[in-house]
Amino acid sequence: MVVEVLSNELNIKNYLKLLGVDGGGVNILAAKAxxxxxxxxxxxxxxxxxxxxxxxxxxxxxxxxxxxxxxxxxxxxxxxxxxxxxxxxxxxxxxxxxxxxxxxxxxxxxxxxVKKPKECEIMGVINANDDSFFSGSRFLERDAVVMIEQMIEEGADIIDIGAVSSRPNAAIVSATEELERITPILELIKEKNIAQNVRLSIDSYEPLVIQKALDAGFTIVNDITGLENDAVCELCASYEATAVIMHMQGTPQTMQNSPAYNSVLDDVYSFFSERIEKAEHFGIKDIVLDVGIGFGKSLEDNISLIKNLEHFLTLEKKLLVGASRKSMIDKIFPSSVEQRLSGTLALHLEAFRNGAAMLRVHDVYAHKQALEVQKALL
Incomplete structure (x- = not known):
């Protein structure tokens, strides 16, 4: 007789099938494990x-x-x-x-x-501005299109494009200026039919910019204000676009000024419940929830959200996590933005294990590789 102690991360259903357990027994025993x-x-x-x-x-x-x-x-x-x-x-x-x-x-x-996702989509980040916190994500016009094509080759499922930085204390940019920044990229994307090869996401909360992107073939609206503006809700509904509802305490200019919660899990959950109700009232059918890592959160808040993502799965929506190269890594292990890829992968793999179905990343190839290895282990 041989006795083996198995990991709690064991794919119990697959193991039971290999044992030859009958179909009904597999589900019963898996629920007990x-x-x-x-x-x-x-x-x-x-x-x-x-x-x-x-x-x-x-x-x-x-x-x-x-x-x-x-x-x-x-x-x-x-x-x-x-x-x-x-x-x-x-x-x-x-x-x-x-x-x-x-x-x-x-x-x-x-x-x-609740069932945790078995697959995780990669959302690559392109910034059409010169003040985003990570210089490696900044691209203008044709350079942006070249990078989009490279990200597609590396395994990106979605490309998220924005023209305004949302880092702490970022400068406020008018909708007109935002549109001027992003229009050349949108025109090139339309010219090259890039929307046929990858899903495109517009990182904006300005209706003027969002409509321009949707007209260019974008199908996802990534709104850091969590659909605060009714006009954004109307656009998502009329174009049948996916709405990414992100939680943020305050604004980019104020969010890191001593953020505080009664319970970060409960407060974010309540926010999502309210905004889901609003979105569905407007007729939005496809909703993704982003817990907003770094957007009005302390290090402890960020860690709690990543470790307890399963708490939000009862809302029955896909979860997105974007911790790529963020300053929370520096607070754990001192590092520059350029040195934070390893920490990013650790956070994102943990997020996937805990229920994330989408990761917003600067480094597509590294995440594709890491996720494939993680899936093999699980």
Whole structure:
């Protein structure tokens, strides 16, 4: 007899199929192998005691503060530890319970259904301005088209083009000037039919610029204001464009002035919920969510968002992460912008593992290679 200790990252379904487990058994056993940690805040102590007993009865557990069993506090925070199968059973049990457990049951049901993406799209970055934080992404007119073609060869699924820097304390640029910067590139893209070879994304929140890009064959609107402007919503809907809703606290000019949250996960989740509702009200059908790494976030906020991306998968939208060469890397390991590729890859591979389906990057080839190796490991 040989005993092997296997990684928690094991592709359990593939392994069970190799063992010869029948089809129905594969799904049942796989659900028992997937572990979830669910933080529950401000739970009525009566609900906590009911949930604790119900969790234990199905093989799960609920971590609660001391004194919960005697109701020492009226409301408590708790941590539910359960497999996917146990979450499914608990969700059914709690539907008939008081103290807000019915609402919790609906949330648990959603969590149990979450599936992390198995593929990750690469969005290459082109900046048609001279003040973006990474000089290696700055290109003008024909140079930009050459770089777009190179990124396509290297494996980019999407090219994201913008003409205004959104780095901290960036200069404010008028819509007219932004349009003047980007128009030569848009005309070349249209002339060369580049939209036939790759999906194009416009990094802007100005309706004037967005419409020009959509007319040139762009199909994605990457809006750092998260669809704040109704006119942008109307354009996305009328052109049937994908809308990337990004979270940002403040503006590029103010966002890093002591950013603070009650809970960065909860606050960003609430923002997304509101903006998804707005987008769908306008008739936008395809939505991607970007947690906004570095946009009004501390280092701890950024790390928390990347590590806990699964929290946002219950919104049932693709998640985008863009940490490419950002200053959070320098705060972990001192480095110049040019030295941050290794740190970028570490952050982005972790983001993919935790639920990102799209990465916004400056270095397409390095990410294509890293993602293929990561997928082989997983």
């Amino acid at each position: 997937e572990m979830h940690l669910v933080a529950i805040k401000d739970l009525h102590v009566g609900g906590a005691n009911i949930l604790k007993q119900d969790a234990l009865s199905v093989g799960a557990d609920l971590a609660v503060p001391k004194g919960t069993v005697i109701a020492a506090q009226k409301r408590v925070n708790a941590l539910l530890i359960a497999t996917t199968k146990e979450l499914e059973i608990l969700a059914r049990k709690e539907l008939a319970q008081p103290f807000g457990l019915k609402e919790l049951a609906l949330k648990l049901k959603k969590i149990a259904k």
